[in-house]
Amino acid sequence: MRALVLHGPDDVRLEEAPVPEPGPGEVVLRVTRALTCATDAKMLRQGTHPALPAPPAPFGHEACGVVAAVGPGVATVREGDAVVVANSAPCGDCPPCLRGRPSLCEDITYLSGAYAEYLRVPARITGRNMLPLPEGLRPELAAMVEPLACAVRGIERVEAGAGDEVVVLGGGVQGTLITGLLAGRGCRVTLCDPHPSRRDRGLRFGATAAMNAPRDPAAIAAVRDAHGGGRGPDAVVEAVGRPEAWEAAVAIARPGGEVLLYGGCAPGTTVTLPTFPLHYGELSVRGTYHHTPAAVRGALELLHAGGAPFGALLGAEVTLDEVPAILRGGSGDKRPVRMD
Ligand SMILES: [Zn+2]
Ligand SMILES: [Zn+2]
Known part of the structure; x- marks a missing residue:
């Protein structure tokens, strides 16, 4: 063969x-x-x-x-x-x-x-x-069961539900699948990605809005300000896999909100997180990896x-x-x- x-x-x-x-x-x-x-x-x-x-x-x-x-x-x-x-x-x-x-x-x-x-x-x-x-x-399509199972497993770790605002960072295959799953749950999803074609695809998967990828403090603040009456979205899912996107995800979530760190970063990388929003803002930050037989x-x-x-x-x-x-x-x- x-x-x-x-x-x-x-x-x-x-x-x-x-x-x-x-x-x-x-x-x-x-x-x-x-x-x-x-x-x-x-x-x-x-x-x-x-x-x-x-x-x-x-x-x-x-x-x-x-x-x-x-x-x-x-x-x-x-x-x-x-x-x-x-x-x-x-x-x-x-x-x-x-x-x-x-x-x-x-x-x-x-x-x-x-x-x-x-x-x-x-x-x-x-x-x-x-x-x-x-x-x-x-x-x-059936062969997509593995990537979709990872997304299914990932959003099991997100509590946001119908009517809640969720920002998804990254409109690659995984970010798009996550967008579709959260939209199916009734969340109002904003997909952030630098590529217009990926933003359009996210809208077809049920996102209610799409924005450019926030890559500097002003853009990060703009994504936060566009949600929750300026407080930030209920949840942020990071599906980029870069430390700066992990940091942006934490900066965007509203006080009391949740952050799912979905994208795997390169070995040995680290992030720096501000202590105030984690402590005074009671943020829930979770990781997720791979899938489970139930998710498959x-x-x-x-x-x-x-x-x-x-x-x-x-x-x-x-x-x-x-x-x-x-x-x-x-x-x-x-x-x-x-x-x-
Ligand atoms: Zn794969
Ligand atoms: Zn085992």
């Missing part, structure tokens, strides 16, 4: 590889569609990922496929079943899992190898996070229900050999990847 293999920083190669064989509890999928992801673009720049095998390593983590072979002990799916997989599964046994916080699992199993004609799915993901492709859902199921239901124009996040389809150039181009639209 043909597979993209990650060899190191900016070194990914399209190679011939043996079709994987499923071990106990595993399945092998014939990949119908994979999706590119900003995480893969970052992995290509860095040449590896701390949570994944050292290079040369299989590459890609968002996929939809048809079961081509099942290993011993697999009873949940059969050859020929169309399925979608999440990119990980928690162990279920470690202290965070037992406390009901599977996104913090200390022994999480990750998936990699979606950029290939065939993908071996580890037993734990087969058992916990492989779901039947819902009737009528296009494979490239919720995300697939949302994709099937089609409550938001999810397809607007997908660019034109590409073939496997075009993926490296797409990833080097940075984090634009998600691109469905065809294997034939």
Whole structure:
């Protein structure tokens, strides 16, 4: 089969590889569609990922496929079943899992190898996070289950509800998904992004307003002043992943409001926060990471229900050999990847 293999920083190669064989509890999928992801673009720049095998390593983590072979002990799916997989599964046994916080699992199993004609799915993901492709859902939309599950998990940590004002910083794929989910909850969402096309897309996902990205103190104050009668919005979700945006998020929220720090920043980065709004303003500041099996199921239901124009996040389809150039181009639209 043909597979993209990650060899190191900016070194990914399209190679011939043996079709994987499923071990106990595993399945092998014939990949119908994979999706590119900003995480893969970052992995290509860095040449590896701390949570994944050292290079040369299989590459890609968002996929939809048809079961081509099942290993011993697999009873949940059969050859020929169309399925979608999440990119990980928690162990279920470690202290965070037992406390009901599977996104913090200390022994999480990750998936990699979606950029290939065939993908071996580890037993734990087969058992916990492989779901039947819902009737009528296009494979490239179903493959969005992982990014959407992260957004579903993220907004579980936001209390703002119907009628509340929420500012979302960042109109990339994640900020747009979060905008759609919060709008679906009845929040009045203002999406902030420097690109007019992304602001327009946010409005199509249900934002009630869109503003430029606030990148200096005057612009940050203007976003705050535009909400809550000048006090600031009830909640701010940061979906940029830069320390200065984290700091802006805290500066924009109203006293008593909440801040969700969603975007992952580069390793080793730090932020400086003013103590007064945190203390006298009783701000609630939370982080969020990854997703949970419940969020994966919720995300697939949302994709099937089609409550938001999810397809607007997908660019034109590409073939496997075009993926490296797409990833080097940075984090634009998600691109469905065809294997034939
Ligand atoms: Zn992803
Ligand atoms: Zn665990």
